[in-house]
Amino acid sequence: MNWMPFLCDESARTLVGSQRTRVGIDIVQISRIGESIRRFGDRFLLRLFTADELAYASSVPTLMAQRLAARFAAKEAALKAFDLCEAGIDWRDMEVCRLPDDAYRLMLHGKAAAIAGASNNDIMLSLSHDGDYAMAVVAAPPATISSFSNIAVRS
16 A cells, blocks of 8 residues: 555644644764863753753762763754744753652743743653663653743743
């Protein structure tokens, strides 16, 4: 069966596009984050990460670059999942929080939260690292019409 006519039909794309699970994935080379920390220091760190993210990452200095690489990958994945790449989002409006049960949650704040149209409780996050790479996957259910009630923040 040829699925192309269905996939290329504009009305079908509109229907499927508005009801799709939103997913983003990103992979980051840990050594590049480590090099950016060494080269740019606080200018790099304070632009991209919240105080809580930095406190957690620096609690074990030998794991700092690895932990920040995973968080950077999560933020990049969120930009993709919520189509925020061109929205001028502050990196710190996306925050990876460690929960008491050692799980992680992506929290959106400010403009990122307003545009994404997702409850922080509905955002799923998976972090992983191996060797010199860290990766993240972000997924969320489709946005609802009520999610866009505060979209005026986009300006």
